[in-house]
Amino acid sequence: MAIRFNARRRIGATASWTVLGLLLACGSEAMAQTAPAAPETDAAAPQTESIGDEDAIVVVGSRASQQSAIDRKKRAATATDSIVADDIGSFPDRNVNEAISRIPGVALNRNEFGEGEGVAVRGNGPALTRVELDGVGVQATNSLAIDGQSSRGADMRELPAELVKSVDVVKGSTADMTEGSIGGGIIIKTRSGLDFKKPYFSLSAGAGQNSLGKDWTPNFNGVAAGRFFGDRLGVIVSGNYSKLQNNSHGFETTTSNNRGYARQYDFDNSPEKTFSFNPDTVGTDAADVAFANSTAPGGGALTPRKLIELAAGATSKEQCFQIFPHLATSASAGARSQRILEQQTCLNQWNDYTPSLIRNFMNTQTDERYAFDGRLDYRVTDELTVYAKGTITNRKVHDQNRSRNPVTLFNPNPAGSFVVNGTGNPRTRTLSPNVPAGYYLFDPQYGLNNVGNAAVLGNVLNVVPNSVVVDDAHNVTQMMVTNNSVSIDQIENRIDSKTRYAQIGTEYRGERLEIDAMAGLTTAETRRGDMRTSRSYTYGDALLTLQPNGLWDIDLPDNYDETNPANFVQPRPASCISGGGTDPATCVGxxxxxxxxNGPATPQYLVSQMPLTTPSFGVSYSPRIGESREKIAKLDVAYKTDELLPFITRIKVGGMYRDSRIQRWGGGGYTAVSQVGTYGQPGYVPAIIVPVAQVRGTLRACQPTPGSSAPGGLSCNYGFVPSTNPLNIRSGVDTLTPQELQDLFSRTLENSDSEYFGDLPNRGNLPPAWQGIRTDELFAALGASQFLNFDCVKSCMGSDGQMYDQPVTRASETTKNVYAMMDFEQQLPWGLLFNGNVGIRGVFRSVKSSGLQTITANRVTPSYDPNNPDAPAGFTTQSFSQIINTSSSTNDWLPSVNLNLWAFDEKVVFRLFGGKTLAAPTLENMVPAGTCTVDERSVVDPSGEDMYGCSGRVGNPGLKPFLAWNYNASLEWYPNADTMFSVAYGKLDVKVGNPIQVTKSAFPFAGSDEIDPITGRPLSEIEFNYPTWDNGPGYKRDIWEFSAKTAFTFLPWFLKYTGADGNISILTSSVTSGQQDPLTGDFMLPPDESKYYINASLWYDDGKLNLRAAYQKRSERFTCITPCGGNNIDINYPGEQWTNVRLVAPGYNPGVPRFMDGSTFIDLKASYNITRNFQVFLEGRNVTREAQTTSTGDYVRFADGTPRVMRMTYSGRRIMGGVKVQFGGGR
Known part of the structure; x- marks a missing residue:
């Protein structure tokens, strides 16, 4: 083989290649004139090898590691880019995500703390990118205990870069590669003890600091390796410990950072519309389903599509009432309510933009990570090696998420501020003679509300009218808001993640026969417990002014003091809820x-019979557990056929078995056995209830009054009173005296550990920091403190005293693979060489899932009033639950072809790849879980809305895998061992896209034997409206990648020790369906796809001093159409892949595109070898102190071009310094 290999190299480039060959040769000579001769194996032309083949030994130093990375790319069997151990070490990378992001085509997602949280390969996110660690799949961890929606996406934050030997990002594929990636897979290799010729030991110790928190935290890493028993046994162990203080500060102008600005009120009363509905964006089957309680003008059905068309045609507010006239009071309640929604939909086009929420965040995270990796390799013979390895990674996170809502946006129509005039439809609202100060009437002609299914015009708001400034694009840019409250909210969560990797295997390398066999097991578990509490107080007026950076300045009154606990303890009388008027002696509180x-009877109390109380401050605890596991067994057999068969050089076959499982426990709680009979009647048997694991309590102060202390009054009932509802027995109410509550607040205050947006350049008029809450100490003083644990998450005691398993979401996937491939090679005239591989892989998946499906039955009572169907006295609710099991299977064949044409002494190669790729859908999207409602009100009043529906997104077991054809063409030039130039073009033709959220009318209980408790019909015969998942649309994506690496060895003086590498990736997707901007109709790019990203670095390495500067830039990327899964502010009509699609108050008010804005980060690292064995180093991340923003991009900006920022996040600059000692090696 080697003889043929070397002989092949001696064939020179001739004929028409001569001129270009001379140019390349001259260029190669110029760049290599001072370079030392490379070893024969490096200089030799590449035999295409599988990515997993490990022949080269990584050498030390920036230049050597770059040579190794270039050589791996050159030798790869398909389009690949690589980085190797010392290259990784030369970057200031905290984890493998960040190391990988330096590769062409890879974009890094940095989380709120500035750390690399995930990567996108050629625009495909973590769920579409399989990551393997020594052949075993890397698991998700944190997402397991949150919502499970990222269980396909590997969490590599727990893998320190120091454990890694090499990382390959494979843009193509070969038949022997594990499927699961659409645009590129990631293959991580760790070191082997046989890689080291001599015993090796290294230990590094450092300390790091964030520029916001400024605490110094440690980082330790150690590696020991050696050979024993005549160099047949290789042993390597490595460990890593790090403790980080992460800080993140945020400023939010929209609710939860996933809604848009609100359009609720018309402040400028302009005849010009703020926006106009675009009927061309109405879509999906739901657009043509008629509303039950309405007819179109002129007769016929009124559908969402028709409603939007009619509203878009209105040219004035008055015309809205002409198109959708008020109904008479004699019309049914359902019809009147529906008509108000139609009118509000039309009128929304004149409402002005305001922030939907203003909130400040200061989040602190203490993140401890432990990692250990050990491997044994024993060379039984020169051909046979057996090995065993294990990796343990632990991560303990303690988060303190502090938020502050400094203003109240808005407080409309509070009790006692208005009077409703008239008895017809519509009625009008005027200011009450006793209206509290600071409330004013707005839009008395068209400010439409639904009050008791009747139209009421006019809104009373806590806004000073003459303070409101509106720009030409109908954006409020300044206003005085009155009667504000400040709310301080804190979430303390603790996350404990454990991941284990175990693997055994053997490698046989004969003269022709090669065998690889491996079996592995990966397990991951995450436990997460969240404690949350909040407090608030009312302070007065605040002036809001828009700043040029898109954030808001808030001018607070002089008496504002959020640091005084007494301000939060303000007992007040109860509010009147009925009885008319506001007289405490007559109104009901x-x-x-x-x-x-669920509880005993309690009497009615007048306000005069009740004590003074503070607002009830919420206290909650949410425990969650997630587990995942993957078993894998793999066999690969290859036989070299060169000189036996013409053209074909190797035949390879193999198979793989994978068994993946996830389990997830959340809040739990359910009815294990339904009640028998009717409560209070003979024969009644209570239901057996298993309580929820969550704690949902309240904390308040209470002060008796003469009326509450008198006979028949409502006492304060101090202390902890547990809930009488068996579902919530772990929750309750803690009642203290005002002084006790004030003392509790005082001793659980915590000063901020940093200044709000402390060292952010151009910080502007951002507010100061605020005090946090010692949530753990506060909760320890509460009656429910005994329940702040995981004791009830997996199993819990039911109301009958017996133990019951809690509901668990389970999914398992078994995948069987077989493949066959062959390598080929053919020498061609004119010094050309043609080689490559072709193969096919079979993927046979079977999925089983189970989830808890809850049926809620609403039964009418004798007090049911069809004109007020939602009155609590009119119906009762009963629920029962059952486990739903589903299964599905898919079979796919994935062909792949890789072709390489080498020229010019094999310094230039033209590669072509084409193949079918597959990524399975997230298992959780296939789990049938949710709550479905059967409602007797629909039977009693057939003219009402259909109330047979489901909440929660019900999984779809029939989801297909994400399927695409992936193509790649690249031209690569390797002038010498130090230099590489590459240009690549990729094409991704997606046939089945990512699952999308939809709402269907179907039969989710098909095949079930359960009976509807109201009608007696089988549930399998009842059609429900329910949210679920469906196969996403396809699209096409073009990818261009330009990459270069070189060492400037031909330059004089110290410049000969320098080098540079850089790459740019450009993505363009052709999208003719999918998500549109509701207003312009523009089609959005696939979520999380940037148009381009750039990586560049400059380095210097003279053997003593090593310097590197790394530059990373990513353009903006679309994420979603608001409200992005939320349920308010933006209310969308039916449209492709939009969420919150429903007609509810205050009418259709479409969302806007949400973008993660582009970002630029610069990282630096310097190290100096004082001796061969002793090094000092210093590194800096985000040295330019870049903030990250979320906005609407170029859509719906302010009139002067100011961006509509939804959130700005800043995590500071991080530095770390330390020392490293090392001995031996000789790798």
């Missing part, structure tokens, strides 16, 4: 409650 299975 607490309604009577009848005795029932």
């Amino acid at each position: 607490q309604a009577a409650v009848a005795e029932g299975p």
